[in-house]
Amino acid sequence: MSGLTRSDIDDILKLIDSSDFDELKLEMGELKLELRRRGSSPAPAPSAPEAPAPKAAEPVAVAAPVLVSGGGSEVPAPLLGTFYHAPKPGDPPFVKVGDTVTKDTVIGIIEVMKLMNSVTAGADGVVTEILAPNGELVEHGQALIRIQPA
């Protein structure tokens, strides 16, 4: 099903660049692509496997400049349920804005019928925003937090 190559995506990005649209959602079977333009920033050069190595040292500081690359990615709720920021009431939250996360970092839990399901970030990066409120229903696919990919 996923018939999109990297160069296809580059072509799509170019098309958006030359258009007036700020956002594009594309669904082809299993594949889902969401692109969003941040501000008036140009060339959203896809940030991919190139810059992983020496990031961990300077987490918070990076957040602002990296914005230029156009992206913040949202961590979607993998299932419907009640979203909790912390392991139990009164505990500090799993993550807060500015925290560095890896793809395996637990960012919250979703309760469905007294069953707790931990949610992981799914990508390496820095938390830029907590979107879903604590203790409220999140639907499947709803954005929970936003992270700036490393």
Next chain:
Amino acid sequence: MAKIKRIFIANRGEIAVRIIRTCRELGIETVLGVSEANRDTLGAQLATRVVCLGPAAATQSYLKVGTVIEAAMGTGCDAIHPGYGFLSENKDLAEACAETDLIFIGPSPDNLTAVGDKLTARTHDEKAGVPLTPGGSVDTEAEALKLAEAVGFPLLIKAVSGGGGRGMKRVNSAAELPAQLNLAISEAAAAFGDGRVYLERFVTVGRHVEVQILSDGETVLHTGERDCSVQRRYQKVVEEAPAPGLPDTLRQGLLDAAVTYARHISYRSLGTVEFLVDVERQEFYFLEMNARIQVEHPVTEAITGLDLIALQIAIAEGKPLGMRQNDITLHGHAIECRLNAEDIQSDFMPSPGRIKQAWFPSLTGVRVDTHMQPGAMISPFYDSMIAKLITWGPTRADAIARMQAVLNLHTLDGVTTNAPLHSAIMADETFQQGGVDTTYLTGVLPRLTEDKT
């Protein structure tokens, strides 16, 4: 008695739209649970609020009891309407509702158990004194021959542990019986590890007739019967009410038996008791009870003027029905055709795709229950039914004529539908005479489909 203010609809397609319609009339808010594939459907556009339950696969969205309960509670609903199919007769959902103070718009968990599997249902049926297909269990040849005399031929030998057509043997005469019995017993032992078998009358010419029941727990009423004999592979294709050409004594017998059965199991909600009518013997046998709103409910609504969904909600609220059997009167005749996105010329292959144009003319006596609109996507994840055409007329011939008109005039561009099959059925002399049996459609299919090629 609890007034319902906001209903969670745990379903999709045309029935979600149908439930929303009544909720709007009653001033009840609706929250529709959708899968990812159904976010942009008509139901989602019409509901007060929409929440996404999960991915397109029903097992990961519409069939998840915990997710449905969580979504209903999280959106402040006080009741769940399960529609038909999916979780509509799921005891776990009914029980979870009871535990969380949500009203399940359907029968009690006990009622669901009573009608849940065919064997339990049959036991209740026997106790209620409602006729079952004649038969019984046998161990020896002598027993079998004796029972066969009472049951008559042809008969079926069925494996107790079989099901779904497996482990069945047809026996046409007493001479065949001993050999077939021994074969059936050893086959059953080999296939199911259980050699027990029973005999059952084989109904050669049968009609599927069902009775709509309304019960508030005290008053049990019927709203007449529906004939659903036009079937293909046990799937109903055309339904109508009343059942044409059914002798009055047989009709009254069916209606009484359905009420007796519902009363016997203390049924409370709306439900349907299904019977097989043995045309040759002029007898009828209990098949099963469906504890939900049915696809074909509009034909009953058309001849009674009742809103069955509204009554189902009222019963769930604890309101008494406030009517008696005499208050329910039947007028005229109604027919329903199920329009499916399938290609009758290619062995009924499903035909998913995007609808370019959907238009159903508002003719007198025509009702269309559908979620189709221009741009609607018929996804391959769910069943292929995309619309129900319902026509009413003072006579059956009028209802057929109106159905022919709407079949000719409507537009559903973008996918292939079975509309040509319905046109052929409506124009068929045998169907027009009325009272066809369940083998009718399979028998005429070659003739109905070859005209078009």
